Amino acid sequence: MTEMTGGQAAVAALQNEKVSHVFGLIGSATMEMFDALYDAHDIQMIGVRDERTGTHMADGYARASGKPGIILAGQNGPGATNLVTGLAQAKAAYSPVISIAGAISSGHLYRDAFQEVDQQSLFTPITKKTWSVPSTNRVQEILREAFRVALSPRMGPVHINLPRDVLSGQATFDPQPTPVSYRVQTAPAAPVESIENAARLLANAKHPVIVTGGGIKYNGRYESVLKLAERLQCPVATSPGHGDAIPFGHPLNAGQMGPRGNPVASRLVKEADVILALGTRLGFNSTFYTYDNINRDAAIIHVEIEPTAIGRYFPIELGIWADAASVADQISTQLDANQCIAAAETWLTQFKEERADHLARRDASAVMSEPIQPSGVFKVLRDVLPKNAAVTMDAGTLCLQATDALNYWQSPSLFTPLDFGLVGFSFACGLGVKLANPDRPVVSLMGDGGFGMTLSELSTAVQHNIQTVVIVLNNGCWGAEKAYQRDFFSERYIGADIHSPPFDKVAELYGAAGFRVDRIDALGEAVQAALNCGKPAVIDVQVDPKALYSFRRDSFTHRAQKKF
Missing domain, CATH: 3.40.50.970 (Thiamin diphosphate (ThDP)-binding fold, Pyr/PP domains)
Known part of the structure; x- marks a missing residue:
C-alpha cells in the first residue's frame, strides 16, 4: 500500500x-x-x-x-x-x-x-x-x-x-489496483427463436430495408451488416448523423433516411414491408415520431442493446435485446440466400437506379458560380477530401444539409451534435477527434455564429499543434432563424444578422493558418493548402447570405396559413 x-x-x-x-x-x-x-x-x-x-x-x-x-x-x-x-x-x-x-x-x-x-x-x-x-x-x-x-x-x-x-x-x-474499464463486456445473446423469426420475415419480404445507427457505427462492426445486406440483397439506410455507419462506396448504401435524409433512403423506409432496425432508436431525427417518415404497415424488427429503446416509438413485430452486429451475423447464418434474393429483386433494382440517379443529380445540380452556394461547397468537398477524412459538424441548416451531402468512407467519420442541436460544437469536437486519430485529416464545418462562440480554442489548437481544418460557412447571420423569420414572420428580422471579424486574419493572429474564399473555384485549392500547411487552419468561406433554408417547417405550420 x-x-x-x-x-x-x-x-x-x-x-x-x-x-x-x-x-x-x-x-x-x-x-x-x-x-x-x-x-x-x-x-x-x-x-x-x-x-x-x-x-x-x-x-x-x-x-x-x-x-x-x-x-x-x-x-x-x-x-x-x-x-x-x-x-x-x-x-x-x-x-x-x-x-x-x-x-x-x-x-x-x-x-x-x-x-x-x-x-x-x-x-x-x-x-x-x-x-x-x-x-x-x-x-x-x-x-x-x-x-x-x-x-x-x-x-x-x-x-x-x-x-x-x-x-x-x-x-x-493500492498502487496498482485492478482496472475495470476495458474488460470485455459480452452483450446478451439473441434467442434462437428470435433469429429464426427475423430470418423468416426478411426472407419473405418483397420490400426489405435495413436501418443502421450509432449501435453499428461505434462498435466498428459494419462488416456484419454488409454481410447480411449482401445475403439479402437488401439496401441499407442509416439514421441521420450516422451516414458513416457503413462505407459510402458500398452499392447497397442508401445514405441517411428520414426528414434529415435524402429522398432515396427516405422512400425506402416509407415503402418497406420489413424494416430491420440495427442499433438505432428510430427516434426524433429519423422519424419526427410520425408515420410520415416510416411505413405504418411495415413489420419492424428492432435490435437494440438498450432494452428500453426497443419498440419505444413505434409498434414492432419483433424486438431483440442484443448487440446489433452480433444479431446481423446470426441472421446471416440462418438465411438461405437463394430464397430471399428472388423475392426482393425488383425492389433492389429500383433502389440501385434511383440511388445512381440521385448521386448524379446531386453533382449536376451543384451551383459552381458566385455568390457561393452550399451545394457548390459540398460538391468541392466531395471531390477534394481524402477518403480517410473525419468530419465534424455544428448545428444549423447548412451543416444539416451537409450531413448527407458529403461522402463518408470510413467508420466512424461523421461527428455531429444532431440529437442536442448544439451550435458551437464542431471545432472543439474536431480537436478531440484529431487527438484520438492523429494520422487522419479532420475537417470541421460550422457557421460564422458557431465559430464565433468558440474561436478562442484556436489558442489551444496552436499551443498543442492540433492540426485540424475549420471551414466556416460564413453567411453573416444565424441562418436557420433568419430563414424562419423570412418564411413565417414576414421578414421581421431581429437578432438574426451578426458581425464577425475576418476569421482568416484572426486565425493568423493566433498563429494558425488562415484562408479566405470568395469564389467557389478557389475552395478546392484552399482546402488542399489547409490540409497540407502543417498547422491548425481556418478557411473563411463567403456563402450567399440569401441561401437560407427553413428546415423545421413542421414547427411553423400554425403560421403558414396566417396573413400579415
Whole structure:
C-alpha cells in the first residue's frame, strides 16, 4: 500500500485505466490533482480556454477512440457549471465522457460558501450517474466505478465532484489496483427463436430495408451488416448523423433516411414491408415520431442493446435485446440466400437506379458560380477530401444539409451534435477527434455564429499543434432563424444578422493558418493548402447570405396559413 493525497490517487487511477489525454482548465479547487498530473508523464494535459469546449473535445475524443474522454474543471461553482452544456450534449450522443470537477470543502456545505452550488443535483439529470466523493480513501474506488458506468451499454457521460478536503487529504491506496474499464463486456445473446423469426420475415419480404445507427457505427462492426445486406440483397439506410455507419462506396448504401435524409433512403423506409432496425432508436431525427417518415404497415424488427429503446416509438413485430452486429451475423447464418434474393429483386433494382440517379443529380445540380452556394461547397468537398477524412459538424441548416451531402468512407467519420442541436460544437469536437486519430485529416464545418462562440480554442489548437481544418460557412447571420423569420414572420428580422471579424486574419493572429474564399473555384485549392500547411487552419468561406433554408417547417405550420 502507498500513502497518497486524494489528488495523487485520482491521477493514479487515470493512469491505471491507461488514460493518455486529459482536457482541462486549471483552477484552485483541484490544484492537488493538477499538481499530480505534473508528474504523470504518460498523460498529456490539454489546457483549454473554456470548460464547455473542453467537454466537446473530450466528447469527440471518446466517440473517435471508443475510450473515455476526460474533462477536468479546475474550479467548483462556475468552473463546474460551464460543463453543463457539453455534458448534456454527450448524454444525447451516448458518449462516454468522464467529467471531474472540484467542489467546496465538505465542512462548508450548505453555508452559502464562496462559489457554492449544488453540483450533485446539477449534474444528475445530464449524466448516467453523478458522484460526490465523501472521503479521500474512496477516490480511486469511485473513479473506477465511473469508468465502468461510462463504458457499460448503453454508454454515456458521468460526473465526479471532488471536494477540496478530499483532494488534499491523505490515505493509503493500492498502487496498482485492478482496472475495470476495458474488460470485455459480452452483450446478451439473441434467442434462437428470435433469429429464426427475423430470418423468416426478411426472407419473405418483397420490400426489405435495413436501418443502421450509432449501435453499428461505434462498435466498428459494419462488416456484419454488409454481410447480411449482401445475403439479402437488401439496401441499407442509416439514421441521420450516422451516414458513416457503413462505407459510402458500398452499392447497397442508401445514405441517411428520414426528414434529415435524402429522398432515396427516405422512400425506402416509407415503402418497406420489413424494416430491420440495427442499433438505432428510430427516434426524433429519423422519424419526427410520425408515420410520415416510416411505413405504418411495415413489420419492424428492432435490435437494440438498450432494452428500453426497443419498440419505444413505434409498434414492432419483433424486438431483440442484443448487440446489433452480433444479431446481423446470426441472421446471416440462418438465411438461405437463394430464397430471399428472388423475392426482393425488383425492389433492389429500383433502389440501385434511383440511388445512381440521385448521386448524379446531386453533382449536376451543384451551383459552381458566385455568390457561393452550399451545394457548390459540398460538391468541392466531395471531390477534394481524402477518403480517410473525419468530419465534424455544428448545428444549423447548412451543416444539416451537409450531413448527407458529403461522402463518408470510413467508420466512424461523421461527428455531429444532431440529437442536442448544439451550435458551437464542431471545432472543439474536431480537436478531440484529431487527438484520438492523429494520422487522419479532420475537417470541421460550422457557421460564422458557431465559430464565433468558440474561436478562442484556436489558442489551444496552436499551443498543442492540433492540426485540424475549420471551414466556416460564413453567411453573416444565424441562418436557420433568419430563414424562419423570412418564411413565417414576414421578414421581421431581429437578432438574426451578426458581425464577425475576418476569421482568416484572426486565425493568423493566433498563429494558425488562415484562408479566405470568395469564389467557389478557389475552395478546392484552399482546402488542399489547409490540409497540407502543417498547422491548425481556418478557411473563411463567403456563402450567399440569401441561401437560407427553413428546415423545421413542421414547427411553423400554425403560421403558414396566417396573413400579415
